[in-house]
Amino acid sequence: MTEKKKKPRLKRKKENKIDRMVRGKRRLESKRISQ
Structure with a gap:
C-alpha cells in the first residue's frame, strides 16, 4: 500500500x-x- 502512494498519479492510473x-x-x- 505504501509503495503505491509514493508513485505519481499518472503512473498509478496506468x-x-x-x-x-x-x-x-x-x-x-x-x-x-x-x-
Whole structure:
C-alpha cells in the first residue's frame, strides 16, 4: 500500500488499469480451475 502512494498519479492510473486486467484474468483462471 505504501509503495503505491509514493508513485505519481499518472503512473498509478496506468498500473491500476493493468492491475485490473491482471486480476480479471486471474479470476477467470481461478474460476476455470475451481469448476
